[in-house]
Amino acid sequence: MALTVEQAKTWLEDFYTEIEAQKQYLSDLDTPIGDGDHGNNMARGMTAVHEDISDADFASVSDLFKKVAMDLISKVGGASGPLYGTAFLEMSKTAAGSTELKDLVSAALAGIEKRGKATTNEKTMIDVWSPMAEKLNSDEAVSEADIDQFVESTKDMVATKGRASYLGERSVGHIDPGAMSSGYLLKALVKVGA
Amino acid sequence: MALTVEQAKTWLEDFYTEIEAQKQYLSDLDTPIGDGDHGNNMARGMTAVHEDISDADFASVSDLFKKVAMDLISKVGGASGPLYGTAFLEMSKTAAGSTELKDLVSAALAGIEKRGKATTNEKTMIDVWSPMAEKLNSDEAVSEADIDQFVESTKDMVATKGRASYLGERSVGHIDPGAMSSGYLLKALVKVGA
Amino acid sequence: MKKIINDPGNVVPEMVQGLVRSNSDIVELIPNTEAVVRADKESMKGKVGIVSGGGSGHEPTHAGFVGKGMLSAAVCGEVFTSPTPDQIFEAIKASNTGSGVFLVIKNYSGDVMNFEMAQDMAEMEDIPVKSVVVDDDIAVENSTYTQGRRGVAGTLFMHKILGAAADLGASLDDLEALSKQVLPNIKTIAVALSGATVPEVGKPGFTLADDEIEYGVGIHGEPGYRREKLQPSKALVEELVGKLKAEFNFKPGEKYAVIVNGMGATPLMEQYIFMNDVLDKLADEKLEVVFTKVGNLMTSLDMAGISLSLFKIEDDRMVDGLKHEVKTIAW
Amino acid sequence: MKKIINDPGNVVPEMVQGLVRSNSDIVELIPNTEAVVRADKESMKGKVGIVSGGGSGHEPTHAGFVGKGMLSAAVCGEVFTSPTPDQIFEAIKASNTGSGVFLVIKNYSGDVMNFEMAQDMAEMEDIPVKSVVVDDDIAVENSTYTQGRRGVAGTLFMHKILGAAADLGASLDDLEALSKQVLPNIKTIAVALSGATVPEVGKPGFTLADDEIEYGVGIHGEPGYRREKLQPSKALVEELVGKLKAEFNFKPGEKYAVIVNGMGATPLMEQYIFMNDVLDKLADEKLEVVFTKVGNLMTSLDMAGISLSLFKIEDDRMVDGLKHEVKTIAW
Numbered sequence A, B: 001m002a003l004t005v006e007q008a009k010t011w012l013e014d015f016y017t018e019i020e021a022q023k024q025y026l027s028d029l030d031t032p033i034g035d036g037d038h039g040n041n042m043a044r045g046m047t048a049v050h051e052d053i054s055d056a057d058f059a060s061v062s063d064l065f066k067k068v069a070m071d072l073i074s075k076v077g078g079a080s081g082p083l084y085g086t087a088f089l090e091m092s093k094t095a096a097g098s099t100e101l102k103d104l105v106s107a108a109l110a111g112i113e114k115r116g117k118a119t120t121n122e123k124t125m126i127d128v129w130s131p132m133a134e135k136l137n138s139d140e141a142v143s144e145a146d147i148d149q150f151v152e153s154t155k156d157m158v159a160t161k162g163r164a165s166y167l168g169e170r171s172v173g174h175i176d177p178g179a180m181s182s183g184y185l186l187k188a189l190v191k192v193g194a
Numbered sequence C, D: 001m002k003k004i005i006n007d008p009g010n011v012v013p014e015m016v017q018g019l020v021r022s023n024s025d026i027v028e029l030i031p032n033t034e035a036v037v038r039a040d041k042e043s044m045k046g047k048v049g050i051v052s053g054g055g056s057g058h059e060p061t062h063a064g065f066v067g068k069g070m071l072s073a074a075v076c077g078e079v080f081t082s083p084t085p086d087q088i089f090e091a092i093k094a095s096n097t098g099s100g101v102f103l104v105i106k107n108y109s110g111d112v113m114n115f116e117m118a119q120d121m122a123e124m125e126d127i128p129v130k131s132v133v134v135d136d137d138i139a140v141e142n143s144t145y146t147q148g149r150r151g152v153a154g155t156l157f158m159h160k161i162l163g164a165a166a167d168l169g170a171s172l173d174d175l176e177a178l179s180k181q182v183l184p185n186i187k188t189i190a191v192a193l194s195g196a197t198v199p200e201v202g203k204p205g206f207t208l209a210d211d212e213i214e215y216g217v218g219i220h221g222e223p224g225y226r227r228e229k230l231q232p233s234k235a236l237v238e239e240l241v242g243k244l245k246a247e248f249n250f251k252p253g254e255k256y257a258v259i260v261n262g263m264g265a266t267p268l269m270e271q272y273i274f275m276n277d278v279l280d281k282l283a284d285e286k287l288e289v290v291f292t293k294v295g296n297l298m299t300s301l302d303m304a305g306i307s308l309s310l311f312k313i314e315d316d317r318m319v320d321g322l323k324h325e326v327k328t329i330a331w
Ligand SMILES: Nc1ncnc2c1ncn2[C@@H]1O[C@H](COP(=O)(O)OP(=O)(O)O)[C@@H](O)[C@H]1O
Pocket: A030, A034, A035, A037, A038, A041, A042, A077, A078, A079, A080, A081, A083, A112, A115, A116, A117, A118, A123, A124, A125, A126, A161, A162, A163, A176, A177, A178, A179, D081, D082, D109, D110
């Protein structure tokens, strides 16, 4: 379960393709409980990532992730930019030692939690990353259906962090857009089969 | 055919009532070829006139007209304020000597022409005042139907003065709002039977 | 009609109150009028007064331009309706410190007549008064047989130049001569994306389809010269600068001042994007831009749209006038 | 969507270009960014820099408040989207003349995180940086377990006070202390008449019926606390001042500064009428109003509506700060 540079590139290219396809849907999810830009934000970032990695060679997964982190940090903005940027920055640091999925995902989660000062059950992307890390760390297999279910779980939560928190109870009944995009990212990761 | 103070008051009160009733219609006429305020403008002025004359006594027609002129000048604004104001100011001057209808109307017409630097066939109130003065000066009787026809004649004209002139040829097919309000004024005058 | 007002018939006095009460260091109400005069009386001493005004609904025009270095007083008429002569006369009196008063009038039949009557009243009281009638809107064909062109946002150039000159001590005759020099060199053209709603009327003066614009609309929603589908900013600039070019007969190396004016409901973001395209286009024409201003300066209530005003600079002292320091609410 | 733009994906750079090109005496572009810094470098020498920024679409905020006496630099993010740390870091570097930089951040998760990352970057290069997170929007319930209150138009009080202090030579520590003194005393509440349309989205973020308003809406169209039928200005004032009263716990004789802020599509006429009613209401409450400002200051694109900000003055030096002279595009 260790990620190679090739696999990592495939992962990110698949994610890029998915974001392009789901851009409108992600922004639509962000409309009732946010400001309707999550799809645009992610697409802006992943377009830059795609342009920078598709024809480039990377000596290591760590180098590749560092590039991805920088692109996301400098292109996305909003809340998701620093969160995904920090996730990849932490994964880059970890990948210098290990590219085991459980180590990478745990590092990303720690970065997101630190950056966003949030925890589980606050209706954010953490509610996808956290159960994912947990399963991996107990050496359980994670299916795409599992991830769909992590994403879906945010629907019934009350948002207490990010823009959706302004809605309080009214945020219930909507899937969190950042959870959805994180779901796409992690499903793409599962798919490369590392 | 000389106007008394009582008749003059009746005239102006009738005009006030008519303006109140036709306020919306006058503004509607002013919408396609102007700025849609002629009814409001006239109503603002005639409300002031009504308040100032209904319970007051006037020593002469001249005094009464002076009061009316001042109210119209200071309350109406726009194009119609100075025009009607000047008309009553000139009628006030003339009334010191004669209150014959033909003298009054001729004085008003001269005032309007001077103030507006306009002449007949420019699709303005002059196209009502001018034929009215002409008929009176040739000692012909003027019926309400005659006045309706003066007003109606502005419909086919091209405006070359006032706001409607910005429309050029496109002003054709619409009755001039100032001609309509002048029609009301002169029909009310005919009705008092001086 | 969705407006933050109380009584549609009372919007002007309430607005003027709000304006004066929140800017008492700059303007004060002239008693018993809807006109305002500079609070800084010291700045008017020995200077010719500059008075302007017109219908309300164009805020910050005109009251927002009263203050040291610009207007001495401004008269606020009913919405889109010329003010009355008695109010203009009060503004003239309040602005006269002995050197006379210069009137800046926009070319509408109502404004011209009311200001002329006020001028008559002032002359009867021996106050020397001169005036200029601004007619910068090139959307209207000019002809001696018509009312002629309307006065729109280019009028602000006149206010600024005359205000600066008066501040520096120009006489009434100087100001008249200066106004004649400025007048033929200011031209404006607008494009509207939506009509304006006068509170007492309650519905827009005209309506445009969701994808329609109208070129050449006046500041009271007077009709323009063409309707068409919404265009990108660059195409709007192409059309509007094209019209101005034909009027000015641009020659490479000429100097221009530029105002991009929002009509009321158009965000500043769009105004800056439009200005960016205007500057590109004027550079293509090899013109030198010596002064720029962007903002909601002469609005039409809630109309969406923009007007573009150019001022051809034939004398560099005009630039000094444009840059002369002022203390107003809105310049 | 009816907007004067070219490419919806390119509105920010084109707007920033237009803004900088038409105000080159006041601001200049920081190379390779969408951030602007003061043109007047002399005014920054030996002073602590003040940097703010956020998503675009709030013009004239923030770039319009860059200039001597106010901000040193402003970072323009994508529309309604926090700017990125690298751009903020460039603004910090451009504003640092050796005395450090103070950041004014509005309390949105994105802004806080991006500014924090920029602050980390600056500290790695040994630039001393401190910051304040403004959370003046009382529409949102406050709680340590949530994101907390949003930063909205009351932030302008913070910019003005800190800008004046920095101009007079305050140190980074002084500014931090001052910001802590100001923060609890600024509170804002808004009412929206219509939603804003982000160019890349193409449709309004929310829609209201023809006769409907929403209290408490945020500057990105975040939901408010109640929808109801359109009310007269006086009733809106009653509601909004009522909310502020409950927060401040008004006591007779207290001094307040007041900002009435247009959200973008609301005419100045309505803003002045609203201010007139606000001043009446505050007088009823026996409060003393020591400073007022009215205008489109922190907008939300083409949203119609108004926000009302109060700043409780506990120290008269704050009034000096508010009145301190500045040279900016829009203050
Ligand atoms: N403090 C936080 N911790 C973790 N995730 C957060 C936090 N704040 C926001 N998010 C995530 O960011 C997503 C919104 O991203 P986006 O729409 O791109 O940014 P913005 O809210 O600035 O418009 C949310 O759906 C949520 O998953």
